[in-house]
Amino acid sequence: MPAAFAAVEDQLRVLTRGVEKIVPGDELARKLQHSRDTGIPLRVKYGIDPTGIDVHLGHTVPLRKIRQFQDLGHQAVIIIGNYTAMVGDPSGRDEARSKRLTEAEVEANARNYLEQVGKVVDMSRAEVHRNGDWFGRMSFAEVLNLCGRVTVAQLLTREDFAKRYREERPIFLHECLYPVMQAWDSVEIRSDVELGGTEQLYSFMLARDLQAQQGLNQQIGMMSPILVGLDGIRRMGKSLGNYIGISEHPYEMMKKFMQLPDNVMKMYFELLTEVPLEQVDQILAGHPKEAKVSLAKNVIAQYYDAAQADEAAARWQGEIGGGSLPADIPDVSLRHDQLQDGALPAFRLLTELSLCASGSEARRLIAQGGAKFGPEKTPIESQDQLILVHDGLLIWAGKKKYCRVRLG
RNA sequence: GGGGGAAUACCAGAGCGGCCAAAUGGGCCAGACUGUAAAUCUGGUGGCUUAGCCUUCGCAGGUUCGAAUCCUGCUUCCCCCA
Known part of the structure; x- marks a missing residue:
């Protein structure tokens, strides 16, 4: 027997924090109400392609959202895109991806990835699926059938494809399948909510179409803003070298946090901590350095513990903030x-x-x-x-x- | 299958016979300033036995007093036509 769900308004307050856009906007409340009435948790989908990822704070934004859903009693469903990874997500890409991964690489990445995800999501309560489970079984006839539900015109509503098409640059057929596959995942796992970045809008909506065609409930999409990296400008990403990895040593994290430009602190507090927003404003009204330390400690403690976070902060203060000699000189x-x-x-x-x-x-x-x-x-x-x-x-x-x- | 274009230092990208160790921007490094932040400013960013010398501009040859720049071949990448 599932525990009683919290009041819808209370759930909404938690869930809408740090969310850029929900489509369709009013449906989340309705779904929450329905689940509360029936006692059936919402199925919350989050898909990831195991392409060899060091999970960094940017990735944790949707992962934390999943955790919030879990803590409110809902069902997390993680999709490992072992088949979509072989295609490569064209989202926001101007060019086709060059290399495709082998199945063995993908599986190794998936395991590694899930281990990291476990630092944020409660894996003991999460469902994990590999979309190869269904795509691997699909016959060519079924693939054709699936393709028959999507038109080229629909695909070209995506800005990334449209741009490439206008500029007469290559769009490969298998790339066109990517959003279709991602959307079909939602059909397979009967998702109520899908989490992702704003660039996922197209796939989210396509999933609704496919679900409707199959006579299923339609999912809603919750899109998180992009977390900017250490430079305070571009999105946090490994290739840009402006990220804080969640597996990094506390002191390394501390040093990186303190390099953040002041003006991104609010965003970081909102997206990466549970500190109530009124309290965030108070913290930010104080000394910026203290605010940054408190931000850093909060986040580091999520991946280690409060003592280690304090230690990292103290060490930073001693070695870099103060004039004393570094603690460990090689x-x-x-x-x-x-x-x-x-x-x-x-x-x-x-x-x-x-x-x-x-x-x-x-x-x-x-x-x-x-x-x-x-x-x-x-x-x-x-x-x-x-x-x-x-x-x-x-x-x-x-x-x-x-x-x-x-x-x- | 045919045609065209490009390969320059970490990246992007000028240069198109000598003044080129190679403009400019980004990145990165250092210094100043600060809250060791960011922004800003300044300088730097092939190597060495450093007022000089040596090795670099896809690879291999060639022309020339002299080549990143011209010629030949090779390799790679891109685009277009069919």
Whole structure:
């Protein structure tokens, strides 16, 4: 017997937080009411193509939404797009994807992915399906039948395809199938709600059409905004190098959080935490640095725990925020026979310690005043300056690179 | 099958016989400023035994006093026609 569902307004308040768009807009309340009346949880679909993903905070936006649905008593349904992955999502792409993955790669990725998802979603209560389960069984006749429900004109309502078509760039047939497949997933699992990004609108609507044709209830689509990355401008993504991965060490996460531009903090609070929005405004009214620390700690604690989050914050404050020496300075060993009379010219020392990749780089660094040595961070004046090397000597190459010499 | 175009440093992209280690933008690095943020500003961004030298402009040859720039072949990519 399922537990009683919370009042619809209460559920709505949680579920609509940080959601950019719901289509059709008024249907969520109706579905929630119906499920409450009947005691039947909503089936909430989220599909992902296992293309080798390091889950980062951008991915967690819809994943957290799933978790919220779960916590309200609804059924999470995760679709592993092992067949769609072989096609490649054309959404927002100007070009066709070049490589297609093999089944073995896809399966390995899927397992790895689910493990990461488990940090956000309660996997013990979630259904997981691979869409190969149904697509793999489909006969060619069935495929034709499915294709017969979608017209080229419909496909061309998608801006990404339309743009490519206008510009006479290739659109491959299998790409056209992608949205159809994604929509068919919704038919197969009888979804009530599908989560995704705003670029998924087309597929969400197509799913409604197919569900209606099959005489099923139509799903609604809930679209999350795109989380911007560390640069504060572009979407968070691995290829852009502006992401915070949920498997990263707390301290690494901490450092990245503190690099965020101030103006994205509100979005991060809204999409990545449960902090009530009024309280967020209060936090943001205070000192920006404190606000950022509190944001970072909140999120880090979700993937580790409060103690580790505090520790990461304290370490950041000590090493970077304050003037104290870093807690763990890497040791680099040096042999006596690498020295000349116990010393080395500065530029040579920097390369021997691998702080600089080449002599030229070391020379530049010194010329720009970025090279320092000793506990007092004495600046190195010239590239030829002889540095007397002793065991435990600290060397800085800019603010972020440093090491302690170990004479061996 | 036929025709056309392109390959330049991390990326994008100028250059089209000497003044080119190669414009410009992005990225990245350093410095200043700060809240070690962002933004902004400044400088830098092939290597070396650095007032000089050496190796780079798809690959291999050639022409020339001299080539990223011209010629030949090869490789790769793109586009168009059918």
